[in-house]
Amino acid sequence: MTGSFLEVVCPDCENEQIVFQNASTTVNCAVCGTTLATPTGGKADINGEVADIVEAR
Template identity: 60%
Template sequence: MVSTIRENRSKFFKVKCPDCDNEQTIFEKASTVVKCVVCGRDLATPTGGKANLKAEIVQELQ
C-alpha cells in the first residue's frame, strides 16, 4: 500500500477510509493528524515531510 512518490510538488490524495469507506481529500504534507470525518479513524499522520497515509489512495489530485 505504500507508494513511492519522487516528485517534489505537493499533491492532494483522495483516500478511502478502511473502516467506513468514506472518501475524503488529504494533503500530501499534512502537518497535523488527519482523521476520517465520518468515523474518526486516523487517515494520515505527520512525519515532518510527507504525511504517513494510513488509508487507501483512490486518486491523486494535482
Template identity: 45%
Template sequence: MVKKRKILIPEPKSRFIRVRCKKCGNEQVIFDHATIPVKCLVCGAQLTKPTGGKAQIIEENAEVLKILG
C-alpha cells in the same frame, strides 16, 4: 511515449490525495503535506500521520484512490 529519465521534472511541493477510509468507506481528499494527523470526517479513524513534512498514509485505515494534481 515519453522516455523515462533519471532526472524528474520538479514536482509541486504539495498535492492532494483522494483516500478512502477502510473503516467506514468514506472518501475524502487530504493534503499530502498535512502537519497534523488527518482523521476520517465520518468515523474519526486516523488516516495519515505527519512525518516531518510529508503526511504518511496509514495503510491499515486508509486506501489511496487517486493522487490529484
C-alpha cells in the same frame, strides 16, 4: 506547491476524503474518526488506500 492532494479511502467506513500529502497535523475521517494521515515532518503516513491524486486546476 511542494505537495499534492490525495483522495484517501477510509479503511473502516470507506468514506473518500481529500488529504494533503504533506499534512502537518493528524487528519481523521470526517465520518468515523479513524486516523487517515499522520505527520512525519515530510510526507505524511497515509493509513488508507490512495484512490486518486487530485490534479491542480
